[in-house]
Amino acid sequence: MAGSFCTECGSPTELRVPEGDNRERAVCTSCGHIRYVNPNVVVGCIVEAGDQLLLCKRAIEPALGRWTFPAGYLECNESSPAGAARETLEESDAEVEILGLHAALDIPHISQLYMVYRARLVGTHFGPGEESSEVKLVDLDDIPWADLAFPSVATALRLYADDRAEGTHRSHMGTIQWNGQGSRFDIDQYDLLGHLAR
Ligand SMILES: [Zn+2]
Structure with missing residues (x-):
């Protein structure tokens, strides 16, 4: 400073x-x-609608034009699930019910903690908020892995897809770390350290 x-x-x-x-x-x-x-807490929701997930195409930098689940900074005096639901409403105009914690992911090199919740779409309405250019429901097989916004998003979705493939839902924790090679924007250059799930 x-x-x-x-x-x-x-x-x-x-x-x-x-x-x-x-x-x-x-x-x-x-x-x-x-x-x-101190670090910032980012809260978000993996929103389920039947077998599909809700994804948003970012209308703002960083990662303009890339896909994410709804997420953003936790506000003061707000619980993390309430913040995740608020961000989901703001970015995708979707009302959700929080079902449980999907992942707590530390990203020390940018001083962020991601708290990602699993949620259920209430009703059928959704659409782009101010920070999204497009919102859509996708099948797990159609997640745009090469066009995801951030390593945190890719990691959380990968853990979710792995759980779904095993017919389960677990809560995960781990540390997302750049491996020191290639670009920091390349999702393949990140490792998940200390992964625990239950
Ligand atoms: Zn002073």
Whole structure:
């Protein structure tokens, strides 16, 4: 946070390890306010409609034109399943019932935690919200694996498809890690570490 300013008093901040802490923070040089920066939680839903899943084509960057299940940042004072249902309504105009936790996926290199829920489409209505150009139901065999938006999306859908192939639903946890080769935008360059499912 070099060159940043205190959110409380507007004075310059400096990077230093506060007393009793163990890593650098932006600390105000005037009032001593400490700025803590913590990971973001992304919440989303894999929405089931019969045997099909609801997918959205992104109308915004990043990953413009690529496919995802509805997901976005959890808001303050919001539970993660409520946030997942809200994002689903915003991006796909679909009302859902949360059925359970599908996956908690850590992505440390971008400081994100994905909380992906399995949900059921209530009724039959859906359509593109502001951040989507198209929303559709797809069969598992028609998931556009080569055109998915993010490694997190591909990982969550792969785990889901594997479960479905075995006729089960499980809750998964794991860490998504770039293998250090090729492009960070290439989904094939990611590993799922510490995968547990039950
Ligand atoms: Zn200050």
